[in-house]
Amino acid sequence: MKRLLADALQKYHVWAAEHPDPTFAIWAFIKIFIILNVTLVVVSYLVWAERKICGRMQGRFGPNRVGWFGLLQPWADVVKLFFKEEFVPGSANKVLYSIAPALAIVPALISFSIVPFGPGLHVTDLNVGLLLFLAMSSIGVYAVTLGGWASNNKYALIGGLRSSAQMISYELAMGISTIGVLLLAGSLSMVDIVKAQEHTWFVAFQPVAFLMFMITAFAETNRTPFDLPEAESELVAGFHTEYSSMKFGLFFLGEYSNVITICSIAVTLFLGGWNGPWLPQSLKFLWFFAKLAVLVFVFVWARWTLPRFRYDQLMDLGWKVLLPVSIANVMLTAVVVYMRVPR
Amino acid sequence: MIPALFIGFSLLLLVSGLMVVLHKSPVTSAMFLVVAFCALAGIYILLHAEFIGMVQVIVYAGAIMVLFLFVIM
Numbered sequence: 001m002k003r004l005l006a007d008a009l010q011k012y013h014v015w016a017a018e019h020p021d022p023t024f025a026i027w028a029f030i031k032i033f034i035i036l037n038v039t040l041v042v043v044s045y046l047v048w049a050e051r052k053i054c055g056r057m058q059g060r061f062g063p064n065r066v067g068w069f070g071l072l073q074p075w076a077d078v079v080k081l082f083f084k085e086e087f088v089p090g091s092a093n094k095v096l097y098s099i100a101p102a103l104a105i106v107p108a109l110i111s112f113s114i115v116p117f118g119p120g121l122h123v124t125d126l127n128v129g130l131l132l133f134l135a136m137s138s139i140g141v142y143a144v145t146l147g148g149w150a151s152n153n154k155y156a157l158i159g160g161l162r163s164s165a166q167m168i169s170y171e172l173a174m175g176i177s178t179i180g181v182l183l184l185a186g187s188l189s190m191v192d193i194v195k196a197q198e199h200t201w202f203v204a205f206q207p208v209a210f211l212m213f214m215i216t217a218f219a220e221t222n223r224t225p226f227d228l229p230e231a232e233s234e235l236v237a238g239f240h241t242e243y244s245s246m247k248f249g250l251f252f253l254g255e256y257s258n259v260i261t262i263c264s265i266a267v268t269l270f271l272g273g274w275n276g277p278w279l280p281q282s283l284k285f286l287w288f289f290a291k292l293a294v295l296v297f298v299f300v301w302a303r304w305t306l307p308r309f310r311y312d313q314l315m316d317l318g319w320k321v322l323l324p325v326s327i328a329n330v331m332l333t334a335v336v337v338y339m340r341v342p343r
Numbered sequence: 344m345i346p347a348l349f350i351g352f353s354l355l356l357l358v359s360g361l362m363v364v365l366h367k368s369p370v371t372s373a374m375f376l377v378v379a380f381c382a383l384a385g386i387y388i389l390l391h392a393e394f395i396g397m398v399q400v401i402v403y404a405g406a407i408m409v410l411f412l413f414v415i416m
Contacts, residue, residue: 021344096374131397138405142377145409149370149416161416164409171405 031123032113039112043256044074050256050300057304081249089151089242096150101247104143104254107136111261116191118274118285129190130182133265134175137220141167143254144222144239151242159238162228162311166219169318170226174216176326180209180333181269194273201272206333210270212326214298217262219318221255223299225306226314263295264288271295349389356382369415373408380404 016023048063048070055062063070088097114129116122126132141164148160182188184205185196196202203210219226230238240251267273267288276287309317359378366372380403387396 093368093370096370126393128393128397131394131401135397135400135405138401138409141405141409142374142412145412145416146370146374149412157416161413164413168406168409175401 028123035112035117035123036109039109039257039260040253043253043260044078046256046260046296047077047252048074049296050303053297053300054304078249081246084245086247087242087244089153091152092242093150093152096146097242098247100143100147100150101243101250101254103146104140104251105257107140107143108254108257108261111136111265114190115261115264115268116194116273117288119281121274121285122191125189125191128188130178130188130193130265130269133261134171134178137174137258137262138167138171140220140254140258141171143251147243147251148239151239153242155235155237156239156241159228159230159235159241163222163239166222166226166228166314166318169315170216170219170322173212173318173322173326174220176323176330177209177212177216178269179330180206183330183333183337190268190273194268194275197272197275201270201275203270206270206329208325208329209333210266212322212329213266213270214295215322217266218299218302219314221258221262221299223255223259224303225309227308228311228314259296259299260292263292263299266295267291345389349386352382352385352389355379356386370412373411373415376411377404377408380408 051073052062052070063073066072066076088094111133113123114126114132116125144163144167145160148156148158148163151157181193181202184202185193187193187196193202218224222230228238230240235241240248243251271291272287274284274288276284276290279286356379359375359382362375363372363379366375380399384396384399384404387393387399
């Protein structure tokens with residue numbers, strides 16, 4: 001048995017050496033398959049966790065009927081969404097209306113390819129990793145904008161326009177707040193950034209940037225206190241007013257996978273990624289998931305605690321506070337790094 | 344593999360560039376321009392200019408085209 005296995009391994013190595021391209025493609029496909037499935041399961045349980053925590057905060061129990069502690073609730077939700085009627089408004093732009101939900105979830109899932117979950121546990125180590133994340137978060141704006149425009153509904157359109165204005169304003173501050181980390185790590189690759197934090201997490205050097213990043217993360221994912229695009233008390237449901245069935249489901253999944261993506265990027269950039277004491281090298285990914293859970297809890301906690309901003313307050317905060325402060329932070333970091341580098 | 348990817352991205356770039364000019368609806372034209380920018384970024388990455396490729400997506404596809412859409416809508 002052992003010899004048979006060793007033989008097969010030997011044959012595989014010979015074949016892999018002769019065909020580098022297919023080998024690469026097969027391995028990439030396997031990694032993508034695993035991480036995609038883990039992500040989607042985590043996202044559906046994030047919805048469950050949010051409902052549970054929100055219930056507790058409002059003195060209720062939250063979902064507790066389907067399965068033990070309501071643990072099967074996400075599956076029931078998905079089955080329900082699949083069997084709902086697929087309604088398309090007659091005056092909608094059919095093509096863009098169907099593309100928008102896909103655009104909501106694809107960028108969030110692509111961003112996962114650069115997140116290092118543990119030592120060696122990543123799909124790819126791009127040398128422009130962080131830029132890929134920024135690019136994908138800027139592509140994510142189209143989902144909301146197009147979804148709002150294509151449904152041909154005034155509330156949806158207002159929601160879509162609001163969200164695009166909000167996302168452009170906050171994206172700038174988010175990009176600039178990450179530059180401090182880049183200056184300290186000297187690399188755009190996520191794996192190198194994690195390795196640079198082996199002794200001290202960057203949140204110790206960049207507390208302001210971390211705060212800026214988290215605030216803009218709330219705005220980028222359209223969560224309270226920045227959920228003006230879907231402000232249900234004034235805009236019905238905002239950009240997804242006209243969506244039903246699994247198209248709505250995709251918007252919903254997109255929002256939650258964005259939360260997880262942005263939290264994993266925050267963990268990687270500021271909280272040391274998988275670095276942590278005690279655990280052996282192969283179990284370090286548990287540290288990553290522990291930190292991720294804490295940040296995600298902060299997202300849920302803020303949603304059920306804070307009221308919504310007014311639109312002018314939102315713009316004021318973005319352009320007059322976050323942007324100048326993050327630029328000042330970058331300049332300060334640059335000066336300190338310049339002074340400390342021996343020449 | 345790289346020549347095949349290059350031909351794929353170039354064809355995508357050409358077709359979407361033509362559609363920008365030929366399509367009747369301005370919003371659809373703008374979306375085809377986004378596709379064209381992304382295909383161009385793909386070609387940059389094939390030429391090992393990863394930074395320019397990513398900046399192409401961030402600045403052109405992400406920021407400028409959203410402003411375009413904002414005006415067209």
